[in-house]
Amino acid sequence: MIPPAVALRDLRFRWPGTATDCLAIDRFxxxxxxxxxxxxxxxxxxxxxxxxxxxVLSPSAGAVSVAGQALGTLSPAARDRYRADHIGFVFQLFNLLPYLSARDNILLACRFSAARRTRLQRAGCSPALEVQRLAAHLDLAPDLLDRPASALSVGQQQRVAAARALIGQPGLVVAxxxxxxxxxxxQAAFLELLLGECAAAGAALLFVSHDSRLAARFDRVLSLTELNHVASDSGVHP
Ligand SMILES: Nc1ncnc2c1ncn2[C@@H]1O[C@H](COP(=O)(O)OP(=O)(O)OP(=O)(O)O)[C@@H](O)[C@H]1O
Ligand SMILES: [Mg+2]
Known part of the structure; x- marks a missing residue:
């Protein structure tokens, strides 16, 4: 049986130097x-x-598993490798390297991950060709790929960040x-592209947004306030 893309068990997390837990999630x-x-x-x-x-953070208690691998049992270096191999991140501020071209920003995800390169090889595709395919699917004109990331619009940077997350088919995309x-x-157009690419790759997607108009396009809508009993408890006992 294929393990869940993410499993949380009895998760507790408290930021150092704070008096209360930030997260308490029994099961997800x-x-x-x-x-x-x-x-x-x-x-x-x-x-x-x-x-x-x-x-990137370790829980104060409980377990986080990604694709059946309990992250807490890995050394920090092995955890970094596991993340590079299996998780594609798209951040709010994209975290592109501004002086590198769009193409090299995307390829970086493959450079850091032998597993991504191997998956591409098995699919009969080179990283360079996959950059071109993703760029076409994400509506990025070929000439943009050679520009430094700093010379792209916000929307273009966002699509480069999505291509970087998706290249080499990680099983989980986190946005x-x-x-x-x-x-x-x-927003709606970008979401369609991201959903389409995740579906084509069979990747699970965990998508954080304040914009509830986007929620209808997902399999499931989750409220962190409901999932996290620290947040609801703190409301009852201020
Ligand atoms: N490095 C840190 N050290 C201590 N506390 C932190 C740190 N980063 C975040 N927090 C606290 O943890 C709580 C959760 O922050 P987090 O950034 O996860 O919220 P969020 O739901 O992503 O918010 P937003 O919608 O504004 O992005 C906040 O109370 C925040 O102040
Ligand atoms: Mg946030």
């Missing part, structure tokens, strides 16, 4: 290929949760408010 699963829309007020812990799922810098039409 994201099925393989499932697309989930996660929302919650500012400061409710959405980005913190994504960092825990990416193994943290990737559309907040765009107008409504462009």
């Amino acid at each position: 699963e994201l099925a393989p290929g499932e697309r989930v829309f996660l929302h919650g007020p500012s400061g409710s812990g959405k980005s913190t949760l994504l960092s825990l799922i990416g193994g 943290d408010e990737p559309t907040s810098a765009l107008d409504a039409d462009r």
Whole structure:
């Protein structure tokens, strides 16, 4: 049986130097290929949760598994490799390297991951060809690929960031408010492209947004305030 793309068990997380838990989630699963829309007020812990799922942060207690691998059992170096191999991130501010071309920003995800290169090889595709295919699907004109990322519009940078997350078919794509810098039409168009690419690759998608208009396109809508019993408890006992 294929393990869930993400599984959380009895997760607790407290930021160092703070008196209360930021997150307390007893159980959560994201099925393989499932697309989930996660929302919650500012400061409710959405980005913190994504960092825990990416193994960038370690839980204070409990377990995070990605594609059946418990992240807590890996050394920090092995966890970094696992993240590079299996998770594509799209951040709110995209985190592109400004002086590198769009193409090299996308290829970087393959440089850091032998598993992504191997998956592409098995599919009979070179990284260079896959950049071209993704760029075409994400509506990025070929001449944009040779420009430094700093010379692209916000919407173009966003699509480069999506291509970087998707290249080499990671089983999980995690997106943290990737559309907040765009107008409504462009948001919807970007979401269609991202959903289409995830579906084609069989990747699960965990998508964080404040914009509930986008929620209808997902398999499941999840409120972090409902999932996280720290947030609801703190409302009852201020
Ligand atoms: N490095 C840090 N050290 C201590 N506390 C932090 C740190 N980063 C975030 N927090 C706290 O953790 C809580 C959750 O923050 P987080 O960034 O996960 O919220 P969010 O739901 O992503 O908010 P937003 O919608 O504004 O992006 C907040 O109370 C925040 O102040
Ligand atoms: Mg956030």
